Amino acid sequence: MKDALSKDSPKTKTKKVLRHLAGNNSSLNKVRRSLEFHYALIKQLRLKYKLKENKKKVSHAVIGSVIRKYKALSYIRSEIGIRNPSKDDRMKKKGTTIKRMRVDVHQYFERDDNSRITTGVCPTVTKLEDKRQKRLLLDTIENLYEKYRREAKEAISFTTFWRLKPFWVKQKTEKERETCLCKTCENLTFMAIVLYKHKVIKTFNIEVLVTQVVCNPNNKDCMFGNCSSCKEKQVETNIEDFNTEMSWNRWKTEKGKRTFKNGEIKEVTVPKKTQENGSLGHLMDRFHDDLWIKG
Ligand SMILES: [Zn+2]
Ligand SMILES: [Zn+2]
Known part of the structure; x- marks a missing residue:
């Protein structure tokens, strides 16, 4: 009106x-x-x-x-x-309160009793070009909020608490409890399963295999491939003949054409499962190439 x-x-x-x-x-x-x-x-x-x-x-x-x-x-x-200048002041004051709270809440979420860093192959989260090491919450967000309220100096609502959570601290999803389903991890798993079947490695669990190629999965440098002592560390293997012929699956992306509802034809990339063949030595190289791209 x-x-x-x-x-x-x-x-x-x-x-x-x-x-x-x-x-x-x-x-x-x-x-x-x-x-x-x-x-x-x-x-x-x-x-x-x-x-x-x-x-x-x-x-x-x-x-x-x-x-x-x-x-x-x-x-x-x-x-x-x-x-209204006094209202501006109030808004400014509110802004600094939020800033201070954000620091407190971030520190709280990053504490080792509230979250842990991930040990998977994909340990990072990027948002607006800000690359961070992913952490997983160790308790439900409700419990963490209750605990924070008991510790905090100032009152905070659940909504604000949740909103101030750093983006790299995540709740475990059903997927993360099992395995990561990204292309890199799936390709690694395809190779690991074949190696496991040939008794070359003792497990096809990628998280366990990752721990074999780093000094310490809790060390950021190791997980980011910046540590000189484990940069080229290899998984524990039992290899009799490097020339054994192997075949394994691999996701590749292919350019394809797709017709949309309005009749428009656009070029899209589609994932396609392919089969690769090669010697065991070649497979081991491919496997480590992928494993070393940690993050
Ligand atoms: Zn992954
Ligand atoms: Zn290291």
Whole structure:
């Protein structure tokens, strides 16, 4: 209602306000005239206030004891667009509170009694080019909230607590409890299963195999492939003949064409399961190539 009114001219506004009043006597004309003047004045002040050099003058002129007496302070502020400095302060204060809380909540979530870093092949999460090491919560978010409330100096709502959680700290999903289903991990699993069947390795659990090629799965450098002592570490194997012929599955992406509902044909990439063949030595190389791309 107010928005629709503000687009109108002072004359139209007045007409709209008065449209339900019948008659055309002189007192109605007086009301009309006063209202038109009111809207014209507001409009003029608003236009003046828009210029930077006028801001102080205009607010000085319109804010005073009369306006206060008639309790029209917030009305005149919103009509002319004058910012409320005390409200700005409050917002600023709220901003710093949130900032401080964010630091506290981040520290809390990253503590080793509340979350742990992942030991899978994909230990990182990236959001807006910010690459972080993924951590998994050790308890339900409800329990962690209750615990935080008991420890925290200031009150915090559950919603704020949840909103301030760092994006790299995640709840375990059903998938993560089992295995990662990304392309890299699935390809690793295809190779691991074949190696396991040929009794080359003792397990096809990728998480366990990852721990064999790093000094310490809790060390960020090792997991990111930046540690010189484990950069080229290999999994424990039992190999009799490197030339044994092997074949394994691998996901590849292929360019394909897809027809959309509106008849448009677009090029898309589609994953395709392919079969690869090669010697055991070659397979081991491929396997380690993929395993070393940790993150
Ligand atoms: Zn993965
Ligand atoms: Zn290392």
